Amino acid sequence: MLRAMPGHDLRTAFVTGASMGIGAALAHALARAGIHVVIAARREQELRAVAEAIEQAGGRATPVVVDVSNPVAITAAVQRCDAELGGLDLVVANAGVARQRHSAKLQWDDCADMLGVNVVGATATLVAAIPGMIERGRGQLVGVSSIAAYRGLPKLAVYSASKAYLSSLLDALRVDLEPKGLCVTEVRPGYVRTAMNEGAGKLPFELQADEAAQAILDAIVARKALHAFPLPIAAAMRSMSALPRSLWQPLARRFV
Numbered sequence: 386m387l388r389a390m391p392g393h394d395l396r397t398a399f400v401t402g403a404s405m406g407i408g409a410a411l412a413h414a415l416a417r418a419g420i421h422v423v424i425a426a427r428r429e430q431e432l433r434a435v436a437e438a439i440e441q442a443g444g445r446a447t448p449v450v451v452d453v454s455n456p457v458a459i460t461a462a463v464q465r466c467d468a469e470l471g472g473l474d475l476v477v478a479n480a481g482v483a484r485q486r487h488s489a490k491l492q493w494d495d496c497a498d499m500l501g502v503n504v505v506g507a508t509a510t511l512v513a514a515i516p517g518m519i520e521r522g523r524g525q526l527v528g529v530s531s532i533a534a535y536r537g538l539p540k541l542a543v544y545s546a547s548k549a550y551l552s553s554l555l556d557a558l559r560v561d562l563e564p565k566g567l568c569v570t571e572v573r574p575g576y577v578r579t580a581m582n583e584g585a586g587k588l589p590f591e592l593q594a595d596e597a598a599q600a601i602l603d604a605i606v607a608r609k610a611l612h613a614f615p616l617p618i619a620a621a622m623r624s625m626s627a628l629p630r631s632l633w634q635p636l637a638r639r640f641v
Contacts, residue, residue, distance in 0.1 A: 391608055395525075397424040401453050401465055401510055402480030404431035404616045406579035407529065410598035411477065416444025419634070423466045423473075425449040425459070453480040454501030456509035463513035475605065476514040477527040478507040478551075485540045496543045497622060501578045503547035515562070522566040527605060530573045530614060535622040539637050548573075559610060572601050573613035590618045 399417050402408035403424035416439045418573060424439075426432045429450045439446035449464045467473045482502045486495045511526050518524030533541055534548040552571060559569035576588035577597045579606045592615060593601075604612035612617035 393418065393420075397421050397423070397470045397473050398475040398477065399425065399463060399473050399510075399514070400426065400477045400479055400588060401425045401459070402529075404428040404561065406594050407574070407577060407597050407601070407638075408479045409435045409479075410594040411601055412446065412559075413439060413442070413444075414598050414602050415475075416446055417442070420475070421445040421447070421470060423447045423449055423470070425451050425462060427452045427479050447591070453506035453569050454498070456505055459506060459509045460506065460513040463510060464517070467514065468516040472517055472521055473514055473524065475519065475525045475527065476511060477529065477601075478510040479527075479529040480506055480510075480533075481529060483541070483544045485544075489543050491542070499543050499547050503544070504550050507551050511554075511558065515558075515567075518567050519562075519565050525568040525605065525608065526555075526558060526562070527572065528552075528568045528603070529601070529633075530555070531569055532573050532575050532619055532622045534573055535626040536637075540542060546561070569610045570604055570609055571611045572604050574600070575613075575615055575618040590615050616618065 398420050400408050400412050400422060404426035408426070412422050412424045412435060422433055422439070422445070424446055426431060427450065432448045432450060436446040437446040449462050449466065451458050453459050463473070463476065480502050482498045484495055484499060507528060509569045511528065514526060515523065528551050530551045531548040533545040535554040537545045555571040556570055564568060568585050574592070576591040577595055578591050600612065600614045
C-alpha cells in the first residue's frame with residue numbers, strides 16, 4: 386500500500402511509461418496526492434485504462450498516446466502539456482526498455498529499442514521541460530535509471546550503458562540547473578517485478594511496482610539528488626563499481 390504524500394507543492398506532473406508497471410503505480414500515487422498527472426505511453430488501451438482508474442478514484446489524469454522514442458513527438462507532447470496546464474511542476478522520464486542478450490549474440494535490433502527509449506526518449510522528455518521550468522524558476526526533473534548504471538552487467542551491455550548515460554546526464558543537468566531553481570532527482574531501482582522481466586525466476590531483493598513507486602515518491606518529496614534502492618543490492622553494486630577490472634571481470638563472468 387502506497388503511503389500519502391504530505392508536504393509537497395506540486396500541482397502538475399508528466400510521467401512517461403505510465404501504461405503499466407512502475408509508471409502506472411507512480412501515476413496513481415501522484416494523483417492520490419492531488420496532482421493532475423499526465424500519463425504518457427504508446428499503448429493506448431492500457432494507458433486509457435490507467436487514466437480511467439485514476440479518475441474513478443477521484444484523481445485527475447490526462448492520457449497522452451505518444452512514442453517516447455520519437456524525440457519530435459515527445460518534445461511536442463511535453464511542451465503542449467506545459468502550456469495547457471499552466472506549467473509542469475514535475476517531469477518523470479520513467480519509460481524504459483530492457484533486453485537481456487549475451488554480447489556475442491547481439492544484433493542491432495536488440496539495441497535499437499533500448500537506445501531509442503532509454504537514451505533518446507529520456508533525454509528528449511527532460512530537455513523539453515527545461516525552458517518552461519527555467520522561465521518559472523521552479524520545477525523538478527526525475528530520471529528513472531537503474532542499479533545497472535553502476536557497472537556494465539553481463540548480458541545487459543546495452544541496457545547498462547543506456548542507464549549509465551542517463552545517470553551522467555542527470556548529474557550534469559543538476560550542476561547546470563539547480564542555480565536556476567530546478568531540482569534534478571535520479572532514482573536507481575533494483576529488480577522490480579514488471580512486464581519487463583515477466584517469466585524471470587525469483588530476482589534478488591525484488592520489489593513489486595507499488596514498492597518501487599513508493600521509493601521514487603519518497604525521493605521526489607525529499608528532493609533527493611540520488612536514491613538507489615533497495616539498500617542491500619544498491620550497496621553491493623556501489624561496492625562492485627569500485628572494484629578494479631582484474632577482480633570485477635572474473636566475478637561478473639560467474640553470472641554469464
